[in-house]
Amino acid sequence: MRVWQALTGEWVITTSTIVCTGAHFYDVPSTEYAPYRVSHSFDGAPLTLTSIEELDLGFPGWDSTSTGTPLYWAPVGATGIAVHPAPLGGTISLESFQDTPVLVNAGDFIQVGDEELQKLLTYAHHYLTFKEGIAEIEATGGALTDLIEAAARRNAALRATNFYRSVGRGKLSIAPTDTLGIRGG
Amino acid sequence: VAETLGGLLSAIQRITLENTIDGGLTWSTLWTGAEVHGYLNQRLSRFLVETEVVQKVSVLAIGPSEQTFDLPADLVVLKRVAASSDGVTYKVVVFSDRWATDAATLTLDEDRPAVCIPEPLPPLRLKVLPTPVGSMNYQIIYVYEPVSPYTTASSRLTTLFIPDMFTPYLLFGILADMFKKEGEANDPDRAKYFEDRWKEGLELGKLILR
Numbered sequence: 001m002r003v004w005q006a007l008t009g010e011w012v013i014t015t016s017t018i019v020c021t022g023a024h025f026y027d028v029p030s031t032e033y034a035p036y037r038v039s040h041s042f043d044g045a046p047l048t049l050t051s052i053e054e055l056d057l058g059f060p061g062w063d064s065t066s067t068g069t070p071l072y073w074a075p076v077g078a079t080g081i082a083v084h085p086a087p088l089g090g091t092i093s094l095e096s097f098q099d100t101p102v103l104v105n106a107g108d109f110i111q112v113g114d115e116e117l118q119k120l121l122t123y124a125h126h127y128l129t130f131k132e133g134i135a136e137i138e139a140t141g142g143a144l145t146d147l148i149e150a151a152a153r154r155n156a157a158l159r160a161t162n163f164y165r166s167v168g169r170g171k172l173s174i175a176p177t178d179t180l181g182i183r184g185g
Numbered sequence: 186v187a188e189t190l191g192g193l194l195s196a197i198q199r200i201t202l203e204n205t206i207d208g209g210l211t212w213s214t215l216w217t218g219a220e221v222h223g224y225l226n227q228r229l230s231r232f233l234v235e236t237e238v239v240q241k242v243s244v245l246a247i248g249p250s251e252q253t254f255d256l257p258a259d260l261v262v263l264k265r266v267a268a269s270s271d272g273v274t275y276k277v278v279v280f281s282d283r284w285a286t287d288a289a290t291l292t293l294d295e296d297r298p299a300v301c302i303p304e305p306l307p308p309l310r311l312k313v314l315p316t317p318v319g320s321m322n323y324q325i326i327y328v329y330e331p332v333s334p335y336t337t338a339s340s341r342l343t344t345l346f347i348p349d350m351f352t353p354y355l356l357f358g359i360l361a362d363m364f365k366k367e368g369e370a371n372d373p374d375r376a377k378y379f380e381d382r383w384k385e386g387l388e389l390g391k392l393i394l395r
Contacts, residue, residue, distance in 0.1 A: 002349060002351075002352060002353050003350075003353050006350040006351060006353070006354070006393075009393075025242045031187070033238075033348040033350075034238075034393045034394060056277050060276070060277075061274065063275050063324070064273060064274040064275050065274060076240045076241070076242060076326060077237055077238050077240030077241075077328065077394070078238040078348060078393055078394060079238070079239055080240060080242065097393070099348075099349045100349055100350055131202055133375070134374035134375050134378065157392055158389075158392065
C-alpha cells in the first residue's frame with residue numbers, strides 16, 4: 001500500500017490548520033507530506049503555487065517585512081511551506097499526502113476500488129517472492145508492471161517519468177507476464 | 186502510521202530468510218548488524234541528496250567581520266542563503282565560486298555580503314564576500330538529516346524520518362547492497378532487481394515535489 005501511495009498519492013488529508021504568526025515559513029505537520037493545495041482563512045481561496053526561486057526573482061525581499069493576506073505559496077521540500085505576503089493572523093489550511101493507512105485487524109478496510117484491489121493483491125504476491133529468488137521474482141514481474149500501469153491511470157504526472165516510460169516500452173529487467181508465479185500462485 | 190526502524194529491519198530479515206526476526210538485532214553469518222545499518226545510513230543519505238524531500242529553514246547568528254563560518258551539523262545540501270544585518274530585512278546571497286569571485290568587484294549591500302561560497306572542506310563551512318563589518322543573521326534553507334546515523338543500539342521504535350510511502354524503496358536500496366556483498370550472500374540478479382526498484386523510488390521522490 002505504501003508503494004501504491006508513492007505511485008498515486010491515493011491517501012490525502014485536508015483538515016490540518018496552521019496558526020499564522022506573521023512568519024513566512026511554516027512546517028507541515030509531521031504526519032503529512034508535500035502539500036499540493038494551500039489556502040488562508042481570510043477567504044479560503046487557494047494560494048498560487050510558485051517556488052522559492054521565483055519569489056526571490058519576482059519579489060526581492062519577500063521574506064522580510066511584507067505582511068498581509070497571502071497570495072503565493074512555495075514548497076520547502078515535502079515538510080515545509082513559504083507564504084507571501086506573511087499573514088499576521090488567521091490560519092493556513094493544507095491539502096497534503098498523509099501517512100499510508102496500515103491494516104492491522106481482520107475487519108479493516110482498504111479504501112480503494114475493486115479494480116485496483118486486485119492489482120494490490122497481485123503485487124503483494126510479487127512482494128512475497130522477494131525472499132525466494134530471481135526466478136520467482138521474474139515470474140511474477142507482471143504484477144509490478146500491472147500495478148504501475150494502474151497507478152499511471154490515476155496519476156498523469158507519473159506517466160511523464162522516465163521509469164514509467166521504460167515500463168511502458170517493456171524495458172524493465174522484469175518481463176511483463178500475467179502468470180502468478182511458478183508455484184501456481 | 187509511519188514505519189519504524191525495527192519494522193523496516195524486520196522486513197529485511199524476513200526477505201533474507203534470517204532465522205530470527207527481531208527488528209534487526211540478530212543477524213546470521215551472512216551479514217553483521219553493523220553492515221546492515223551502514224547500508225541503511227548510506228541509502229538514507231543518498232535518498233535525501235537525490236530527492237531533497239526533507240528541508241528546513243534555520244537562522245545563523247554570526248559575529249562582526251566573520252567571513253567564514255560553520256554550517257549546521259545536520260546539513261546535507263545547502264539550497265538558499267539570505268543575509269540580514271538587522272534580523273528583519275533579508276536579502277538573498279547568491280552562490281558563487283572562487284574563480285568568479287576572483288574576477289569580480291564585489292561591494293556590500295547595506296552591509297550585507299553579495300555572494301557566498303560553500304567551502305568544500307569538512308567541516309562544512311560557508312564563506313561570504315565581501316566581509317560584512319557588523320554582526321549578521323543568515324537565514325538558510327537546506328536539506329537536512331534529522332538524526333544521527335542509526336546503529337545497532339538505536340531504538341527499534343524510532344520512526345524513520347522520510348515520508349512513509351518511500352520506506353519500501355529504502356528497503357529495496359538496502360537489499361540491493363546486501364545482495365551485492367561479495368561471498369555467500371552475493372546474488373547479483375536480485376541485487377539488480379532491487380537497485381532498479383530503488384531508482385524507481387528516487388524518481389517518485391523527485392516527482393512529489395513537482
